[in-house]
Amino acid sequence: xxxxxxxxxxxYGFKKASxxxxxxxxxxxxxxxxxxxTRRRKKWDVLMRSYGLTTHNPIRFxxxxxxxxxxxxxxxxxxxRGSAWFYYAGGPGLLKENPGQYQRLLAQVGTKLSETDREHxxxxxxxxxxxxxxxxxxxxxxxxxxxxHLPNKKKRxxxxxxxxxxxxxxxxxxxxxxxNPSIGYCQSLNFIAALLLxxxxxxxxxxxxxxxxxxxxHLPGTHGLxxxxxxxxxxxxxxxxxxxxxxxxTKLTDRSPEDxxxxxxxxxxxxxxxLATTAWFMALFINTLPIESVLRTWDLLFFExxxxxxxxxxxIFSLSLPIIEPLQDSMEVFGAVQRFPRGLxxxxxxxxxxxxxxxxxxxxSQELIxxxxxxxxxxxxxxxxxxxxxxxGKWKGRxxxxxxxx
Numbered sequence: 001x002x003x004x005x006x007x008x009x010x011x012y013g014f015k016k017a018s019x020x021x022x023x024x025x026x027x028x029x030x031x032x033x034x035x036x037x038t039r040r041r042k043k044w045d046v047l048m049r050s051y052g053l054t055t056h057n058p059i060r061f062x063x064x065x066x067x068x069x070x071x072x073x074x075x076x077x078x079x080x081r082g083s084a085w086f087y088y089a090g091g092p093g094l095l096k097e098n099p100g101q102y103q104r105l106l107a108q109v110g111t112k113l114s115e116t117d118r119e120h121x122x123x124x125x126x127x128x129x130x131x132x133x134x135x136x137x138x139x140x141x142x143x144x145x146x147x148x149h150l151p152n153k154k155k156r157x158x159x160x161x162x163x164x165x166x167x168x169x170x171x172x173x174x175x176x177x178x179x180n181p182s183i184g185y186c187q188s189l190n191f192i193a194a195l196l197l198x199x200x201x202x203x204x205x206x207x208x209x210x211x212x213x214x215x216x217x218h219l220p221g222t223h224g225l226x227x228x229x230x231x232x233x234x235x236x237x238x239x240x241x242x243x244x245x246x247x248x249x250t251k252l253t254d255r256s257p258e259d260x261x262x263x264x265x266x267x268x269x270x271x272x273x274x275l276a277t278t279a280w281f282m283a284l285f286i287n288t289l290p291i292e293s294v295l296r297t298w299d300l301l302f303f304e305x306x307x308x309x310x311x312x313x314x315x316i317f318s319l320s321l322p323i324i325e326p327l328q329d330s331m332e333v334f335g336a337v338q339r340f341p342r343g344l345x346x347x348x349x350x351x352x353x354x355x356x357x358x359x360x361x362x363x364x365s366q367e368l369i370x371x372x373x374x375x376x377x378x379x380x381x382x383x384x385x386x387x388x389x390x391x392x393g394k395w396k397g398r399x400x401x402x403x404x405x406x
Contacts, residue, residue, distance in 0.1 A: 006138065010291070010292075012078070012132070013132045014129070014132050019342075020339070020342040020343040021290070021343060021345065025345075029346075033292070033347070036075070037075070037077070040071075041077045044071060047068070047071060048061070048062070050062075057083075058080060058083060059092075061083075061084050061087045069303065069304070072300065078295075081199050081295065084302075085210060086209070088303045089209075089210055094213070095206070101208075102205040102208045105175045105178055106171060109175060109178055113174050113177060113178050116184070117184045120187075121185050121190075124190045126162075126166070127190070128166075128169060128194045129194055129198075134165045135194065136163075165198070169190065169197060172193050173189060176189065176211050176212065179208075179212065180216070182224050182225065183215055183224050183225075186223040186224075188279070188282040188283040189211070189215075191283050192211060192283065192286065193207060195286060195294070195298075196211060214284070218306040219233070219281060219282075222281060222282055223282065230278055234270065234274045234277055236310065236372045236373055237281075238270055240364060241314065244314060244361060245317055248320070251321075251324050251325060251327070252273045253271050273337055277337070284298065288341050289316075289344055290343075290345050290347070292347050293344055293347045296350075296351055297312050300312075304366075305366050306366070306369060307364055307365060307366040308354075310361075311354040312350065312354045314354065314361045315354035316341050316350075319340075319350070319353070320337060320340045324340075
């Protein structure tokens, strides 16, 4: 609670104000965006009826087509979003293939989940969306998780009994860690899982199916022990920046030609700024973009695939050029790239620019992404083999994780 009343929140329960936008700025943007949502909902209603589908809590949606793709790119109605994600991701079929899988795994958590994963999950639960009322009600707003390491007398009061969504989040993260031991629990999965639960009405089984698909299909290896998938995808992104945005690449490149020649593997062409973009993919832009932009990006992900993530990232870099172009210091560029996306409230402009073929990044196909991923993975394998063959100890391979698991 504030001194004057309840904390101003958006339609999803998140606080309107942040370090990057005021309540007044949010309200000014939201007035026009609410009109956009109203218009789009009317068009979706007509589309659904043309396919003989209900508009009351639908669980089925129109089959994929160019027309439906245009509708998705302009935003799925918020009240249908979770169901549409599940449907277009193939969730109903996956649910039929493995009936009861989630409950079976949940029954094994007590005896089979590693203590390390259990402890890390508990540590992150109350750090997940502290600005959302369904994860942290206003009555607990004074609790500061950053004080957990301080002596007892300096700690703030602990939170009251956890919310139902926090309890669901615990179970979901425990099950996914048990189901995929090559990943276990990795920081950032808590935010992805929480957002899925928020839009799937806390349906843990459906959230489990989508979270598993994210970690195995859309972001393979990204959350694994070595984070090899994250390194690969950031290397792919940097190669696309170099090809599609040469002016941006010039500002990002902070390694000398000699350094790049002496560095083998996927790290060879990666500027320092690549470290700032690792979280973009690992958390699917949560805590990078405003929440509405995150949700619209996820609409694209579940309908079109992981190419959408790269297109959005490229558009962020494109929009940031006027900000970073005057900067001379590489650390200033680094900081600007980290801060800039958080104020991108023009979600329609972001999506349109990312998906437009002419003057945008609509030409970045899934095939192109998959080919570059494969080339980088194959190159890394060859390098590891070459490294293993070195016996004099004078040369070491450079393929290693650039971030650490939390």
